[in-house]
Amino acid sequence: MKIEIRNIIEPDCEVIFEWSNDPETRHYSFISEPITWEEHLQWFYKKLSDKNCYWYHFSSEQTPIGHVRIEKNDVVIISITISPSFRKKGLGSSIIEAGCHNFWKSNNNDIIAYIKKCNIGSIKSFERAGFKKVFRNPNKK
Template identity: 45%
Template sequence: MTELSYRRATIGDAKLLYEWANEPLVRKASFYSDTIIWENHVAWFKRKLKDSNAQILIFESENRAAGQVRIENGEEAIIGISIDEYFRGKKLAPMILKMSCKEFWKNNNNPVFAYIKTDNTASVKSFKKAGFKFERNDCVNGNDCFVYKVKNY
C-alpha cells in the first residue's frame, strides 16, 4: 500500500495549486472551466488560507505532492479533490478523501457533500469507494451533476 501523508496548505503552495487547477483535465471536471488567472488565484488562495471555514490539505507520497483536498464548511460542507497527473490511476483518491474527512471531523460533525459532473466517472468511483452515498441529482453553473454525501464515521 502506498504511503500517504498530509499537511495544511501554506502560501508556499500557491504555485503548485495554481498549476494543478489549470491542468486541462482539472478544468474539464470543474464547474467553472475557464483558465484561472495567476493574480486572481493568489488573492483567492490568501483568502482561503485565512478562512476558518476552509480546510486545504496537501497530500504527499513518494516524497512528492500527490494531490489536494479542499473542504469548505458553509450551508453544506463541500469537498473538492485534485490528484497530480503522476498519481492518477494509482487509486489514492479514496484514501485521500477518507483522511481529509477525518481531519475535517476533528472540529466539525457536519456531513460532507461532493458535487461531481455526471461524466466524471473516475471521481464517482473514488467517492463511492471512500464511503460517499448518492444523495441527489443537481445542476451547477449549467452542468448536470451528482451529489454524494458522507457522514462522520
C-alpha cells in the same frame, strides 16, 4: 506507498495553480475556463485565511500527490485535486477519507461533494470513500 497529510501552506500556491489549470482538471471543473495567476493568488490567500476552510496537502516522500479542501458554510462541501502524475492510481479514495477524518476531528457535519456526471473516476473515488450518490434537480436554484 506511505502518504503524509498536512495543512496547506503558502509555498503550495504554485503547485495548486498548476494542477488547477491542468486541462483534465479544467474539463471536470464546473467552471472550465483557465485561471489567471492573479485570480489564483486572490482566491488562494482568501481560502488560506478562511477559518471555515479546512485544506489538506497530501504527499509521498515529499512528492505532492493532491489536496482536499473542505469548506464549512451553510453546508459542508469537499473538493479534491490529484496531481496529473498520480491520477488513475487508486489514491483518490484514500485522500478523500483522510481529509474527511481530519475534518471530523473538530466538526460533526456531513460532507457533500458536487461532481459532474462525466467525471466517472471522481465519482468512483468518492463512492469507495463511503459517499453516497444523490441526484440533484438541475433546475432547482
